[in-house]
Amino acid sequence: MAQLNRRHVLGLGLGAIAASRFSPALAQGSSEAHGMSAFGDLKYATDFPHFDYANVKAPKGGMFSTIPSVKAFNQSFQTFNSLNAFVLKGDGAQGMALTFATLMARAADEPDAMYGFAAKSVQISPDGLLYRFTMRPEARFHDSSKLTAQDVAWSLITLKAKGHPIITQQMRDVMKVEATDDATLVVTFAEKRARDVPLFVASLPIFSKAYYAKREFEETTLDTPVGSGPYKVGRFEVGRFIEFDRVKDWWGANLPVCRGHYNFDTVRFDFYRDRDVAFEGFTGRNYLFREEFTSRIWSTRYDFPAIKEGRVKQEILPDDRPSGAQGWFINTRRPKFQDPRVREALGNAFDFEWTNKTIMYGMYERTVSPFQNSDLMATGMPSPEELALLEPFRNRVPAEVFGKPYLPPVSDGSGQDRALLRKAIQLLNEAGCIMKDGKRMTAQGEPFKIEFLLDEPNFQAHHMPFIKNLGTLGIEANLRLIDPVQEQARRNDFDFDMIIERFSFSTVPGDSLRPFFTSQAAATKGSRNLSGISDPVIDALIEQMIAAESRVKLVFAARALDRVIRAGRYWVPQWYSSKHRLAYWDVFGHPATLPKYLDMIAPDLWWAAANKTATEQAK
DSSP states (O other), rough: OTTTTTTSSOOOOOOOOGGGOHHHHHHHHOOSSEESSSSSSOOOOOOOOOTTTTTTTTOSSSEEOOOEEETTTOSSSSOOOOOSSSSSSBOTTTTGGGOOOOEEEEEESSSOEEEESSSSEEOOTTTTOHHHHHHHHOOOOSSSOBHHHHHHHHHHHHHHHHHHHHHHTTTTTTTEEEETTTTTEEEOOOOOOOTTTHHHHHHEEEEEEEGGGGOOTSSSOOOOOOOOOEEEEEEEETTTTTEEEETTTTTTTSTTTTOOOOSSSEEEEOOOSSHHHHHHHHHHHHSSEEEOOOOOHHHHHHSSSOOOOOEEEEEEOOOOOOOOOOEEOOOOTTTGOHHHHHHHHHHOOOOOOOHHHTTTTTTEEEOTTTTTTTTTTEEESSOOOOOOOGGGGGGSGGGGGSSSSSOOOOOOOOSSOHHHHHHHHHHHTTOOOOOOOTTBBBTSBBBBBBEEEOOGGGGHHHHHHHHHHHHTTEEEEEEOOOOOHHHHHHTTTTTEEEEEEEEEESSOSSSSGGHHOOOOHHTTTEEEEEEEOOOHHHHHHHHHHHHHHSSHHHHHHHHHHHHHHHHHEEEEEEOOOOOEEEESSEEEOOOSSSOOOOOOSSSSSSSEEETTTOOOOOO
């Protein structure tokens, strides 16, 4: 079944720390460097011609079409009504990032490295608090106007003040941004700033200051903005599709970070409200590429004629990135959910083993940690290094934090494990949620009711057995299916009992943790702290991660944080997969080996190859 938030690309956790801890090329405040990274040397030398994984001989042309499989900020999988994808209002169109250049571009074969894009180099002060970017003189907007440091400064200042809450929160340690001239941008960061803030800043879109001189940045709009990236907005119909046309003679086409990328003349995103209908659209060749997140469809429906005839290919590729958390997040802002025993009882009512076997064809593994599928996840007893971080909080956290980390229970696979349901009843009774007249009451003396919020009908089957088990506990639960626009609005306002989310972090998270777990984020409309986690201990441990002076220390701090988060029972964990399941019409080629940290399987590195097999590299 689906990972509902699929590849949730939020720029989570690109890293950067003080210059004295960068590679030698970056540690000298008086010299410029072509890239920056956290905790180690850059892989690529100053004069590198292109990323190793990019096929620079890939032909240009053709169309890539798909349905959304990633989202960021205000985007939706099912619809769009705005071309402003970087603010809270509206539902932003997929693909808008393709239309904007950024200061630097990420290397997908390194965990945290970025190299010059609109900026050709960066100079970092010895204390790591001042970054001086030198702009490329050839950088241009699509209206042929020059892209200058003035545009970058305006963009960063505006995004910090008016951008989506995820952006504003991750820019809290940006203290000053100024363009000393058209070629030079200076960004000053706060002391003890998080390691990922400079790279997050370098990954943000650059807008035209002149374009917005007479426009309100934070409003939804269907006016096409002036961009500077490899694509510009083409045809679109609100809520149905949007196309992006490759910019001919684009100024950045031959940059090392861009060679072998952006090969299609047109990139198109189609939108469907229903996944079954979306699959039928794929079989009818209404779009050409699909990453499959629905186990039922992958297991039972890829037998249509085009598959049998070899005109549609299936491919499974490894996904070695941290998979993060997916589950039903419990809104602890509501009094009935504030006792962790209640939240644990809810988790006991979900039978993952039955769901995986019966509904998902055994294709998934259980998620247990927000750092799933990475070495940041806590396992076993705490190490001495973890204990050193946790000991100051011994009287402020559950005792289990100093033992093995919480794991969701393993059921007998029957769908109604009586032992787990009896344990749930015990927990509810201990929390003061007693039965009265055949109904479970909250500790506040009201009938215990839960509304699950959902915007995709295909996910209903996974809720119903859960809801049935909750009924066995005396809890009246129901599923509310609403349209994506309303769901996004209620999510932003934290107007829900339980809601599904998926998110993940990079291998070196830092400030990116704040929008998800901190007390400040719990009170910030539109943040990703859906559970309303507001714990000074978690706040303090996040600061420990941010202050880590090496990746080794970062790992221990992450594991300590993981133990405390899991002890809070803030979500009912669902599942994850360490594989990309792809299906596509056989009109594409792609590099034989795709990079480990690639956020999006396509279209960045693929190409149109109508007369080739889909895995053949261009010669």
